[in-house]
Amino acid sequence: HELEFLQIFSNDHLVIEANAFFGLSALTELYLPQNSIEIVRADTFRGLENLIALSLFGNYIKVLEANAFKGLIKLVLLEMPHLQILTLERHAFVGLVSLQRLFLTDCSTLEMIEPDAFQGLSALVELDLARSGISTIRSKMFADLGSLNSLKLLGSPIEAVEGDDSFQGLSSLTELDMSKSKMKTLRNGTFAGLSGLLRLSLAESPIRLVEPDAFRGLSALAELYLHSTEIETLQSEQFRGLDNLTKLWLKESKIRAIETSAFRTGLSKLSELDLSILFWLDSTLTSERFVGL
Numbered sequence: 001h002e003l004e005f006l007q008i009f010s011n012d013h014l015v016i017e018a019n020a021f022f023g024l025s026a027l028t029e030l031y032l033p034q035n036s037i038e039i040v041r042a043d044t045f046r047g048l049e050n051l052i053a054l055s056l057f058g059n060y061i062k063v064l065e066a067n068a069f070k071g072l073i074k075l076v077l078l079e080m081p082h083l084q085i086l087t088l089e090r091h092a093f094v095g096l097v098s099l100q101r102l103f104l105t106d107c108s109t110l111e112m113i114e115p116d117a118f119q120g121l122s123a124l125v126e127l128d129l130a131r132s133g134i135s136t137i138r139s140k141m142f143a144d145l146g147s148l149n150s151l152k153l154l155g156s157p158i159e160a161v162e163g164d165d166s167f168q169g170l171s172s173l174t175e176l177d178m179s180k181s182k183m184k185t186l187r188n189g190t191f192a193g194l195s196g197l198l199r200l201s202l203a204e205s206p207i208r209l210v211e212p213d214a215f216r217g218l219s220a221l222a223e224l225y226l227h228s229t230e231i232e233t234l235q236s237e238q239f240r241g242l243d244n245l246t247k248l249w250l251k252e253s254k255i256r257a258i259e260t261s262a263f264r265t266g267l268s269k270l271s272e273l274d275l276s277i278l279f280w281l282d283s284t285l286t287s288e289r290f291v292g293l
Contacts, residue, residue, distance in 0.1 A: 007031040015039075022047035034058035038084075042067040055079040070095040083107040090116040101126045108133050118144045125172075131155035135182070138162045143169035150175040154201070157182045164189035172196060179203040179225070186214035194218060201225040203249070208232065216241055223247040227274070230254045234262035242266045251276040263293050 004026055008014070014035035021027065027048055037059040045051065051072055062084045069075070075096055086109055093099065100123055104110070111133040118124070124145055134156045142148065148170055158181040167173070173194055179201045188211045191197065197218055207229040215221070221242055227249040236259045239245065243266055251274045258281070263270075270293055275281075 002026050005029045007033075008035060010034045012036050013038075016044055017041065018043040019046050021045060024048060025050060027051055029053045031055045031057075032059070037061055039063040039065070040068040041065050043070060044068060046071050049073055051075055053077040057081055060084045064089070064092060066091070067094065069093060072096055074098050077101045079103045081105040081107065084109055086110065087112040087114060088117045090114045091119055092117050094120050096121060098123055100124060103128045104132065105130045107131075110134065113138070113141055115140065116144065118142065121145060123147055125149045128152045129156065130177075134158060136160050136162055137166040139165050140168050141166060145170060147172050149173060152177045153181070154178065155180045159183060161187065161190045164192040167191060167193045170194060174198040177201045179205065181205045183207055184230075185209045185211070187211055188213040189216055190214050192217050196220050199223045202229065204228040206230050210235070210238060212237070212240070215239065219243060221245055225249045227251045227253060232256045232280070234258045236261040237265045238262050239267055240265045243268065245270055247272040249274045251278070253278060254280050256280045257282060261291065264291050267293055 003024055006027055014037055016037065018041045025047060028050055030048070030051055033055060037056065038061060040061055040063070042065040049071055052074055054075060054077070057079050060082055061080065064085065072095060076098055078096070078099060081103060083104060088110060097120060099121055102124060105128050108131060113134065121144060125147055127145065127148055130152045134153070135158060137158060139162050146169055149172055151173060154177045158178060170193060174196060176194065176197060183205050184207060186207060195217055198220060200221060203225045208231060210231060219241060222244055224242065224245060231253050232255060234255060245267055246269055248270060255278050273293065
């Protein structure tokens with residue numbers, strides 16, 4: 001009962017039955033990469049109460065049975081990229097009370113996250129959903145993740161944020177990456193509830209319109225990345241409310257015009273502004289364009 005590290009690597013169509021690891025109570029790290037595992041059964045990891053890290057990298061899991069992770073009370077890290085499921089069902093991670101980092105990257109078929117899918121993950125600080133199939137951030141999707149610091153959604157085909165409660169509950173979030181999305185408009189109140197957010201990336205997205213109060217409530221934001229978008233005009237008081245912003249990237253965008261009061265309100269602490277490679281911009285610069293900086 002002294003085995004602490006176990007790796008089973010590159011075995012085609014490996015089938016793991018319930019209780020397969022029962023008796024390995026000293027195990028702290030379990031790596032099961034690239035085994036073509038398709039089903040994670042209930043009680044698969046029963047008896048691994050001291051497990052800290054679990055990696056299922058490179059498998060193509062199609063079924064996550066209820067209670068698949070039951071008993072992993074000390075698990076801190078869970079890697080499950082390339083899931084082949086359409087829906088992350090409610091209570092999918094029940095029992096993972098110590099989990100801090102969850103990686104669900106490159107799950108391109110994952111289109112729906114049910115309410116309460118993340119229920120019980122009160123210790124989670126990092127959630128990576130990069131390159132998922134999620135197209136809409138739905139109401140209270142992340143409401144159970146009050147300790148989350150970092151949320152990555154980059155490369156997902158997000159077209160809309162459903163309402164001003166979509167990020168409700170993320171009171172500890174400091175980093176949000178929604179770059180390479182499919183969003184065309186940033187609606188008023190899109191980021192409501194993210195009062196502690198420090199870094200926001202919306203880069204490399206087809207954003208054309210930013211409504212006047214799109215950034216309302218982001219009073220702590222220090223870095224905003226809006227480069228390589230399709231924004232054509234920086235409107236009057238576009239960045240109102242961003243009183244602590246220090247870095248703003250707008251380079252390589254399709255900006256044609258900067259209204260005279262675009263930077264007038266909210267950017268008193270800005271120390272870095274990148275307007276490079278704006279091929280469409282009217283080349284006449286006047287001091288009026290930078291009033292407020």
